[in-house]
Amino acid sequence: MITVEQAQQYLQSQGIELPDFILAALVEQANSIQECLDANYSPATALLIQMYLLALMGLGQGDRYISSQTAPSGASRSFRYQGFADRWRGSLALLRGLDKHGCATGLIPPDPTKPAYAGLWVAKGGCN
Template identity: 70%
Template sequence: MTITVEQATEYLASVGVSLPDFILSAIVDQANSVQACLDEHYTPGVALLIQCYLLGLMGLSQGDRYVSSQTAPSGASQSFRYQSFADRWRGLMGLLRGLDTFGCAAALIPQDPTTVAHGGIWIGKGGNFACGGGR
């Protein structure tokens, strides 16, 4: 049984992740691409949870903004949080890895953005550039 876009939307909304429909459709297709492996190794309930956690990781990797509260009946309001992305990432990874002991979803897990080293180099070439004193 594959996960539907509607189920994915409901799950992601419950964890505060909102994605455009075209992105959501693409990540649902990716999550469903491991269905044969899931069917071979897991019960339908565990397979569904693995797909949900995978979708959560893919959704979280789109950015670290998530909905923290919503209000409606026309006092429309929505609040966002930007903190603790690394903790949310690690929590979902733990849930996914704890269930997916056969590694069905391993190839689709996005690179961990909390451990990616960022670096840069600045190279300049020219004749009249002086730094800290000059000639």
């Protein structure tokens, strides 16, 4: 089982910041697959699977990431808005490559990088 503190530390290292209540809900979801992980993986591999899953769920919350931070006195942050699709695919590949038994598959959010398509069919008819 992972803790909120572990998850927060990992996500922050990836430049992902989430409100505490969202993070707690995501950790609960990631911990819901613990039984499957315990049955199929070593503790270290299970932890990595859960962390990669959390990163995917965190990435799905938006596309603003901290790219740099500075020190105590003149605190400043820089954010990055590019490369979301690449980050998503990279995290997903890490998770899928590690989770050979598919423990996390049901919790992976839908791919937000795929375009949504819609169609409209218009027909006009009449009698002569």
